[in-house]
Amino acid sequence: MAPVLSFTGRGLYCPAGDFHIDPLRPVDRALITHGHADHARPGHGAYLASEGAAPAIRHRLGDIRIETLPFGTRHRIGDATVSFHPAGHLPGSAQIRVEAGGEVWVVSGDYKTGADGLSEPFEPVRCHAFITECTFGLPVFRWRPQAEVMAEIDAWWAENRAAGRVTVLGAYSLGKAQRLLAGIDATAGPVLAHGAVEAMNAVLRAQGCRLPETLPLTPETRGRDHPGALVIVPPSAMDGAWTRRMGPVSTGFASGWMQLRGVRRRRSMDRGFVLSDHADWDGLNSAIRATGAERVFATHGYTEVFRRWLESQGYDAAVVEHGAERGAGLEDGE
Amino acid sequence: MKRFARLFDALDRTTRTSAKTAALAAYLGEAPEEDRLWAIALLSGRRPKRAVTAGKLRDWAAEHAGLPAWLVEESYPVVGDLAETIALILPPPQRSEERSLSGWMAWLETLRPLEDEARKAAIREAWDGLPATDRLVFNKLLTGGFRVGVSQKLVTRALAQATGIEEPRLAHRLMGDWTPATTTYDRLILEDDPQDRLSRPYPFCLAHPLEEPGALGLPGDWLAEWKWDGIRGQMIRRGGELYLWSRGEELVTARFPDFAPLLDHLPDGTVIDGEILAWDSAAQRPLPFAQLQKRLGRKTVPKKLLAEAPARLLAYDLLEAGGRDLRERPLAERRDRLAALLGGLPPEVPLGPSPALGFDSWEALEDLRATARERRAEGLMLKRAGSPYHAGRKRGDWWKWKLDPLTVDAVMIYAQAGHGRRATLYTDFTFAVWDGDALVPFAKAYSGLSDAEFAEITRWVRQNALQRFGPVRQVPPQHVFEIAFEGIQESPRHKSGIALRFPRMLRWRRDKPAAEANTLADLQALLRRHG
Numbered sequence: 001m002a003p004v005l006s007f008t009g010r011g012l013y014c015p016a017g018d019f020h021i022d023p024l025r026p027v028d029r030a031l032i033t034h035g036h037a038d039h040a041r042p043g044h045g046a047y048l049a050s051e052g053a054a055p056a057i058r059h060r061l062g063d064i065r066i067e068t069l070p071f072g073t074r075h076r077i078g079d080a081t082v083s084f085h086p087a088g089h090l091p092g093s094a095q096i097r098v099e100a101g102g103e104v105w106v107v108s109g110d111y112k113t114g115a116d117g118l119s120e121p122f123e124p125v126r127c128h129a130f131i132t133e134c135t136f137g138l139p140v141f142r143w144r145p146q147a148e149v150m151a152e153i154d155a156w157w158a159e160n161r162a163a164g165r166v167t168v169l170g171a172y173s174l175g176k177a178q179r180l181l182a183g184i185d186a187t188a189g190p191v192l193a194h195g196a197v198e199a200m201n202a203v204l205r206a207q208g209c210r211l212p213e214t215l216p217l218t219p220e221t222r223g224r225d226h227p228g229a230l231v232i233v234p235p236s237a238m239d240g241a242w243t244r245r246m247g248p249v250s251t252g253f254a255s256g257w258m259q260l261r262g263v264r265r266r267r268s269m270d271r272g273f274v275l276s277d278h279a280d281w282d283g284l285n286s287a288i289r290a291t292g293a294e295r296v297f298a299t300h301g302y303t304e305v306f307r308r309w310l311e312s313q314g315y316d317a318a319v320v321e322h323g324a325e326r327g328a329g330l331e332d333g334e
Numbered sequence: 335m336k337r338f339a340r341l342f343d344a345l346d347r348t349t350r351t352s353a354k355t356a357a358l359a360a361y362l363g364e365a366p367e368e369d370r371l372w373a374i375a376l377l378s379g380r381r382p383k384r385a386v387t388a389g390k391l392r393d394w395a396a397e398h399a400g401l402p403a404w405l406v407e408e409s410y411p412v413v414g415d416l417a418e419t420i421a422l423i424l425p426p427p428q429r430s431e432e433r434s435l436s437g438w439m440a441w442l443e444t445l446r447p448l449e450d451e452a453r454k455a456a457i458r459e460a461w462d463g464l465p466a467t468d469r470l471v472f473n474k475l476l477t478g479g480f481r482v483g484v485s486q487k488l489v490t491r492a493l494a495q496a497t498g499i500e501e502p503r504l505a506h507r508l509m510g511d512w513t514p515a516t517t518t519y520d521r522l523i524l525e526d527d528p529q530d531r532l533s534r535p536y537p538f539c540l541a542h543p544l545e546e547p548g549a550l551g552l553p554g555d556w557l558a559e560w561k562w563d564g565i566r567g568q569m570i571r572r573g574g575e576l577y578l579w580s581r582g583e584e585l586v587t588a589r590f591p592d593f594a595p596l597l598d599h600l601p602d603g604t605v606i607d608g609e610i611l612a613w614d615s616a617a618q619r620p621l622p623f624a625q626l627q628k629r630l631g632r633k634t635v636p637k638k639l640l641a642e643a644p645a646r647l648l649a650y651d652l653l654e655a656g657g658r659d660l661r662e663r664p665l666a667e668r669r670d671r672l673a674a675l676l677g678g679l680p681p682e683v684p685l686g687p688s689p690a691l692g693f694d695s696w697e698a699l700e701d702l703r704a705t706a707r708e709r710r711a712e713g714l715m716l717k718r719a720g721s722p723y724h725a726g727r728k729r730g731d732w733w734k735w736k737l738d739p740l741t742v743d744a745v746m747i748y749a750q751a752g753h754g755r756r757a758t759l760y761t762d763f764t765f766a767v768w769d770g771d772a773l774v775p776f777a778k779a780y781s782g783l784s785d786a787e788f789a790e791i792t793r794w795v796r797q798n799a800l801q802r803f804g805p806v807r808q809v810p811p812q813h814v815f816e817i818a819f820e821g822i823q824e825s826p827r828h829k830s831g832i833a834l835r836f837p838r839m840l841r842w843r844r845d846k847p848a849a850e851a852n853t854l855a856d857l858q859a860l861l862r863r864h865g
Contacts, residue, residue: 138409138412139399139406140419260413260414261346261418262753268349270347271347
């Protein structure tokens with residue numbers, strides 16, 4: 001019997017339903033876990049995504065043919081049955097369950113197990129085989145509770161307000177930025193959002209996410225007009241020309257990679273906050289246990305090390321070969 | 335310890351010197367005296383011998399965290415720092431215990447005599463009592479090494495802010511091989527014990543690199559001499575004893591018994607700044623640096639080596655004569671007194687002047703500089719004739735005008751991730767030259783590219799690695815880099831038969847295909863010319 005999913009040059013493929021999941025190259029039919037660029041790529045004939053993930057995918061990819069499914073709803077494609085389940089990575093982000101020939105496989109997409117107050121919380125799905133990301137699949141990655149990190153950010157912002165500095169916080173524009181907006185005490189001062197962030201704010205607000213009010217950062221924005229402001233920007237815009245119009249600033253960055261001093265120092269930010277939308281070491285291990293799967297495939301991250309660890313824990317473990325390593329410091333990393 | 339951990343965090347968090355100085359000054363103003371002394375010691379590189387090997391510590395941490403040792407080993411290159419790796423994997427503490435920095439340093443001493451099992455138990459117990467924030471610092475105390483971008487100058491400045499004592503005076507007091515075991519904060523910093531003063535060297539005056547001497551004004555205002563390729567040293571004769579210090583503030587008297595006879599020839603109260611070299615007395619010039627290097631690794635020197643690579647000090651400057659500090663006198667006057675002093679020595683002593691070079695124009699000096707390699711020098715030093723002997727690196731009076739490096743174009747064949755700040759980038763590369771159809775590795779280099787270039791090459795390595803050997807990636811021989819180096823030596827220990835001095839990447843030759851990189855024969859030709 002053919003496996004439920006096989007690994008091809010185009011990505012994960014389901015022969016029973018003749019579709020791909022998060023394919024790397026253009027295919028006829030693509031099931032997409034979430035809207036980040038390394039999962040939702042342009043050029044596919046037809047898209048299927050969760051209801052909550054579709055607006056961001058549409059926003060980023062423009063005019064595509066996309067159908068949606070509510071979480072938990074079973075849908076038949078050829079000889080396979082698929083359904084989407086919350087992955088907790090960002091609002092609408094999904095794990096995809098595929099059942100064919102009596103066997104169930106689950107593709108995790110990107111996920112985190114801790115609730116972030118904005119995304120639908122991660123839901124363990126029982127399966128025979130689990131394809132798990134492992135971006136932070138080393139025991140050096142362990143997150144502290146979100147509330148503590150948010151309090152740290154609030155305190156840093158307060159310090160900056162007192163010192164007459166504008167606070168510039170770097171965060172990925174889809175997901176992390178909104179999680180921060182929802183998690184900090186946004187009543188403490190004016191909050192500005194860079195164009196890329198503001199666009200995603202609008203998309204998520206339209207689908208019902210409750211986010212505090214933000215002002216757009218424009219070429220006319222001057223720091224002196226917004227004393228004590230917090231500005232949320234994507235990493236690529238952190239040292240753009242606009243910072244010179246802000247007056248004195250303090251810069252910070254929120255990412256799981258900030259766990260490592262080396263990465264923090266290389267970023268040469270004033271502050272690094274450890275806040276990730278991926279599962280940490282304990283999260284990965286507990287999520288895998290909860291699936292009840294015997295076979296586990298590691299992808300996206302420290303795959304070989306993580307595979308060896310899983311094998312030592314009694315799993316039938318393998319690596320999904322994508323040909324490239326992922327690592328800290330890449331702009332598309334998280 | 336909490337206070338010191340906070341200081342460490344503050345120093346680590348910022349790259350701004352002013353912020354670091356303020357954090358350290360605040361610490362030095364409020365910490366207990368014994369802790370202050372330890373903080374100064376640790377930040378100026380005076381760390382105690384490590385109490386446990388890195389391998390054992392890693393294994394014990396793995397055991398404590400319930401993880402297999404191989405997994406911790408695999409995590410280490412990602413973090414790039416063992417103390418940090420361990421701090422990150424340990425389970426949450428069981429209780430909270432507060433002990434001062436000096437308390438922990440004393441505790442470290444009690445570990446030394448213990449058997450492994452007892453030492454392991456003591457360390458595991460300590461881990462259980464330490465809050466997560468203190469564990470990194472604690473592990474650093476165990477493994478040694480506090481690289482948080484704090485220079486001696488910064489320590490001195492912070493201490494000056496905290497005590498109100500002038501910087502140059504403090505810089506001098508902090509010199510030498512004191513440890514918190516041999517002195518106290520009061521004695522070292524505040525009282526300046528005369529007994530300690532006897533062996534203490536002056537802070538070395540350091541030079542800035544010079545591109546081009548045109549802007550320096552009249553040649554007649556300057557003294558030029560060779561920039562010798564040895565170890566900077568300070569020879570002190572005081573209180574009937576002879577002391578030799580290296581620039582790294584290491585007392586190396588015992589490693590250079592060659593100089594012992596000078597005790598009889600130098601008057602008491604003499605301090606000379608110079609260059610320690612291995613000397614070819616037949617040719618009256620230095621031996622290659624590699625010869626001197628053989629002597630550096632050893633505490634005691636076998637007779638054979640003493641004969642093969644005898645040491646000589648070429649004197650640059652006279653800092654003290656008749657017990658009087660001459661550093662504020664003009665260089666020209668100090669040089670005259672140095673010449674008089676050295677002129678009275680018998681010819682067989684291993685001490686002579688570093689000669690002043692005559693020149694009447696900058697062009698003439700440039701021609702002279704071009705011959706530096708033949709003299710086994712790295713280039714020239716230019717010193718303003720009227721200048722005092724500064725403490726540390728001060729712009730304007732001392733310049734080093736080095737030779738342009740030798741270069742070859744080489745093919746990158748292996749890449750390895752860096753450490754610390756660069757742990758998640760591939761920054762350490764192995765380079766090869768062609769020998770027929772084969773590539774022969776001949777050098778490793780890890781500096782010279784911009785952050786953006788390292789990021790780009792890292793992406794390329796991730797996508798194109800052919801094979802992995804632990805942390806090392808074999809890559810397709812595709813990228814050519816211009817490798818610069820200061821010297822070239824024959825070396826039977828290397829596959830290529832060649833060893834380079836200070837190799838680094840000068841630029842990424844994107845314009846050159848791998849096939850056009852240099853050959854082993856090219857390297858051998860350089861060796862014949864410059865080796």
